[in-house]
Amino acid sequence: MDRKIRVAAVSYLNTKPLIYGFEKGGMVDSVELVTDYPAKIASMLVNNEVDISLVPVAIIPFLNEYHIITDYCIGTQQNVASVCLFSDVPLEAISHILLDYQSRSSVGLLKVLLNNYWKISPELIESKTGYEANIKGTTAGLVIGDRAFIQRKKNKYIYDLGTAWKAMTGLPFVFAAWIANKQLPQAFIEKFNEVTGEGFQHLAEIIAQNPYEHYDLMEYYTVNIDYKLDDEKRKGFKMFLNYLKEII
Numbered sequence: 001m002d003r004k005i006r007v008a009a010v011s012y013l014n015t016k017p018l019i020y021g022f023e024k025g026g027m028v029d030s031v032e033l034v035t036d037y038p039a040k041i042a043s044m045l046v047n048n049e050v051d052i053s054l055v056p057v058a059i060i061p062f063l064n065e066y067h068i069i070t071d072y073c074i075g076t077q078q079n080v081a082s083v084c085l086f087s088d089v090p091l092e093a094i095s096h097i098l099l100d101y102q103s104r105s106s107v108g109l110l111k112v113l114l115n116n117y118w119k120i121s122p123e124l125i126e127s128k129t130g131y132e133a134n135i136k137g138t139t140a141g142l143v144i145g146d147r148a149f150i151q152r153k154k155n156k157y158i159y160d161l162g163t164a165w166k167a168m169t170g171l172p173f174v175f176a177a178w179i180a181n182k183q184l185p186q187a188f189i190e191k192f193n194e195v196t197g198e199g200f201q202h203l204a205e206i207i208a209q210n211p212y213e214h215y216d217l218m219e220y221y222t223v224n225i226d227y228k229l230d231d232e233k234r235k236g237f238k239m240f241l242n243y244l245k246e247i248i
């Protein structure tokens with residue numbers, strides 16, 4: 001291609017290792033990188049405003065064409081810590097749930113878990129900026145990303161969606177992956193994969209550059225999030241897409 005490839009990534013802390021290589025100047029001549037929250041970069045990929053995006057996998061059904069590129073993803077084998085249902089009351093007493101407007105995958109995952117695992121049916125409400133303040137009483141809320149670390153200090157009950165998915169299916173979960181909406185040259189994809197992986201050799205440096213008081217980022221990057229897109233994750237991801245068919 002004779003123009004730069006347009007790339008969008010999630011603007012949360014969980015993405016720092018994946019974009020480290022690009023921020024260090026890797027592929028600066030061939031890649032133009034923007035960041036925003038997941039639902040935003042998802043619509044950018046669907047509307048062809050970008051060529052590649054670290055998108056919530058739940059938007060795959062809305063793409064005419066998709067190619068999962070790279071060996072990396074934002075996934076988890078267990079408690080992901082930053083995707084949780086927060087509540088002042090236990091699950092069975094929840095009357096309403098505020099959905100996170102920034103999310104696509106976790107909203108889908110929450111619906112799958114409500115129907116198939118927790119088997120409760122509170123009223124689901126779309127949210128807007130600042131909705132976290134309304135998570136109280138019998139109104140619970142889904143919060144993802146960096147804001148979830150702050151929310152962890154506010155509510156009595158924290159239901160981790162990574163843990164619940166693992167308990168229900170025995171499989172890891174994939175929240176987001178690098179997805180292209182068109183065929184790209186193989187040499188470009190190989191280089192993109194290499195630059196994406198660079199950050200994992202530099203986790204201590206990334207953490208030093210992003211001082212964070214609300215959570216231990218080394219634990220987040222090495223225990224909670226599992227970035228490797230391996231066969232088990234692909235299985236979990238396929239199963240999730242099948243469940244999604246029942247609800248969209």
Ligand SMILES: C=C(O[C@@H]1C=C(C(=O)O)C=C[C@H]1O)C(=O)O
Pocket residue numbers: 010012014038039055056057074080082083102103104105106107144145146148175176
């Ligand atoms: C684990 C996370 O994964 C994210 C969750 C997403 C979603 O719910 O749509 C999308 C991208 C990821 O950033 C998180 O942000 O906390």
